[in-house]
Amino acid sequence: MDSQSLPIITALWLGILTSVSPCPLASNIAAVSFISRDIKKKSTVLWTGASYIFGRILCYTVLGACIGASLVNVPLVSHYLQMYMPKVIGPLLVLTGVVLLDILPISFSGLVISQDRAKRLQSRGAWGALLLGGIFAFAFCPVSAALFFGSLIPLAVSNKSPLLFPFVYGLGTGLPVIAFAVAIVFGVHGVSSLFNQVTAAERFVRITTSAVLILIGLYYMAKYIFYFDLFLM
Amino acid sequence: MKTKKIALGTLFCLVLACTCAFAADNAAPKAGAEKSKATAFVTAYYFHGNFRCPTCRKMEQYSRESIELNFAQQLKSGALVFQTVNVDEPENVHFVQDYQLVTKSLVLVKYENGKQKAWKNLPAIWQKVGDQQAFYDYVKSEIAAYL
Numbered sequence: 264m265d266s267q268s269l270p271i272i273t274a275l276w277l278g279i280l281t282s283v284s285p286c287p288l289a290s291n292i293a294a295v296s297f298i299s300r301d302i303k304k305k306s307t308v309l310w311t312g313a314s315y316i317f318g319r320i321l322c323y324t325v326l327g328a329c330i331g332a333s334l335v336n337v338p339l340v341s342h343y344l345q346m347y348m349p350k351v352i353g354p355l356l357v358l359t360g361v362v363l364l365d366i367l368p369i370s371f372s373g374l375v376i377s378q379d380r381a382k383r384l385q386s387r388g389a390w391g392a393l394l395l396g397g398i399f400a401f402a403f404c405p406v407s408a409a410l411f412f413g414s415l416i417p418l419a420v421s422n423k424s425p426l427l428f429p430f431v432y433g434l435g436t437g438l439p440v441i442a443f444a445v446a447i448v449f450g451v452h453g454v455s456s457l458f459n460q461v462t463a464a465e466r467f468v469r470i471t472t473s474a475v476l477i478l479i480g481l482y483y484m485a486k487y488i489f490y491f492d493l494f495l496m
Numbered sequence: 497m498k499t500k501k502i503a504l505g506t507l508f509c510l511v512l513a514c515t516c517a518f519a520a521d522n523a524a525p526k527a528g529a530e531k532s533k534a535t536a537f538v539t540a541y542y543f544h545g546n547f548r549c550p551t552c553r554k555m556e557q558y559s560r561e562s563i564e565l566n567f568a569q570q571l572k573s574g575a576l577v578f579q580t581v582n583v584d585e586p587e588n589v590h591f592v593q594d595y596q597l598v599t600k601s602l603v604l605v606k607y608e609n610g611k612q613k614a615w616k617n618l619p620a621i622w623q624k625v626g627d628q629q630a631f632y633d634y635v636k637s638e639i640a641a642y643l
Contacts, residue, residue, distance in 0.1 A: 285549075285550075285551075286549055286551075336593070337596070337598060338592045338593055338596045338597050338598055339592060339593060341597075341598040341599065342583065342589070342592045342597070342598075345545065345599070346545065346546075346584055349547070404547075404549065405545075405549050405551065405552050405599045405600045406549070406551060406599075408598055408599040409598070409599040409600075409622050412598035412599065413598050413599060413619060413622070486547065487547055490546055490547060490548075
């Protein structure tokens, strides 16, 4: 392995480390649920997963570019992203979960999932995943802020590569989520096809997805808005 | 129809509760920084936010314990002060800029005759937090070198 590739692998590893660390775990579960909700179409899951990763990559790369060009004050950006972005996640997830259940007569572009709009589902789901990936990327918690601003950015700066390193890091943060989502979809699809129960399984997955998103949204609200002492993550 | 009304009502209550929480957040009592009576002293600041993660709590606890265990005399004489600061409180935001804080941090600040002479961030607390003794030793050696 040459000395050029080692820092890139470190950047990828930092991304994976961020994704599997305890504090973004709840948002990752929400992302896995959101991406893998449409078990009927495996290609949709792959598209949605790719959009989710792209959303994360885009945010980290733009942030890296701004830092590289000295357009932003790193400590203050880190402070305000940690202070405000996690507060957005809770209400957003609750709202997404409720909309997915088709309870509310509201249409949110990019987030609406309706069974009779199958053709538009793919592109809308992809936009929703892109948005979700971006918001989750910017919702820094103490651990992810330490890894991104404290480890990745100095690495990127020392290697004079403020775009490539955040790009690779973003890829790393999305990989475990996509791996889980794909494994779930292919697993559930395989089992349900075996028993000719794909439609029934799809309904079950959709309701479960909504429930997971609402519960995680409430968890985020309790933790980041009401500061309940939740020792889980 | 009834389900929709319940869902809308629940959402409205959640929005209201969030608004109240934000308002209460801004009206929270503010904590000021303590100062030592000694002319030359070191303050070990542990900076945190409103949201306290388990790792962050552990780092604060280990920092406090290491200081109390190894620098009891200096704490008593005022040569060393341990101070926790919530940087999410508006009057403490300047610390973020002053000490280039990107996450929860332990920072040593040297004061002489009421003026700040030097400061040092101890970023390795994030790597040492998994090993209590290594954390204690790291904080001890850094403070000993700074006093």
